[in-house]
Amino acid sequence: MRIFRDFHFEAAHHLPHAFPDGHVNQRLHGHSFRVRITLSGAPSPETGLIEDLGRMMEIAAEVREQLDHHYLNDIEGLEKPTLENLSQWIWRKLAPALPGLYQVGVYRDSCGEGCDYNGEFETEDTKP
Ligand SMILES: Nc1nc2c(c(=O)[nH]1)N=C([C@H](O)[C@H](O)COP(=O)(O)OP(=O)(O)OP(=O)(O)O)CN2
Numbered sequence: 461m462r463i464f465r466d467f468h469f470e471a472a473h474h475l476p477h478a479f480p481d482g483h484v485n486q487r488l489h490g491h492s493f494r495v496r497i498t499l500s501g502a503p504s505p506e507t508g509l510i511e512d513l514g515r516m517m518e519i520a521a522e523v524r525e526q527l528d529h530h531y532l533n534d535i536e537g538l539e540k541p542t543l544e545n546l547s548q549w550i551w552r553k554l555a556p557a558l559p560g561l562y563q564v565g566v567y568r569d570s571c572g573e574g575c576d577y578n579g580e581f582e583t584e585d586t587k588p
């Protein structure tokens with residue numbers, strides 16, 4: 461069983477590492493992002509909750525604060541701010557505080573794009 465909570469943020473970035481000289485994605489631009497945090501588990505027999513959705517939002521708010529209305533390339537660990545790297549960055553921020561974290565999804569709904577990350581590739585070797 462899974463529960464999820466969404467939050468939104470606006471941010472600017474550019475992707476000079478991923479696109480050739482003169483490409484539009486080399487220029488500074490902004491997006492509206494939606495992040496979905498999903499936990500997996502069984503509801504507690506006492507409370508009926510896997511986790512309090514309010515607590516999930518409190519933890520997510522700390523991450524949102526670091527991203528919203530920021531220039532993503534300037535954030536430590538987000539120097540190449542693709543959807544892929546954003547979802548991994550958010551995972552690393554949330555995982556210690558959210559047992560049962562199952563997935564972090566980062567979406568740009570206005571253009572039908574997104575990335576779902578389930579913690580794969582996350583080993584001691586790949587951590588920044
Ligand atoms: N695999 C990936 N490919 C691309 C990524 C990414 O993160 N992972 N990111 C981009 C750029 O961010 C690009 O700006 C996306 O542009 P586009 O798809 O054209 O979307 P819009 O600029 O139209 O988005 P709006 O937010 O609606 O303005 C490219 N590829």
Ligand SMILES: [Zn+2]
Nearest residue numbers: 473485489491
């Ligand atoms: Zn972009």
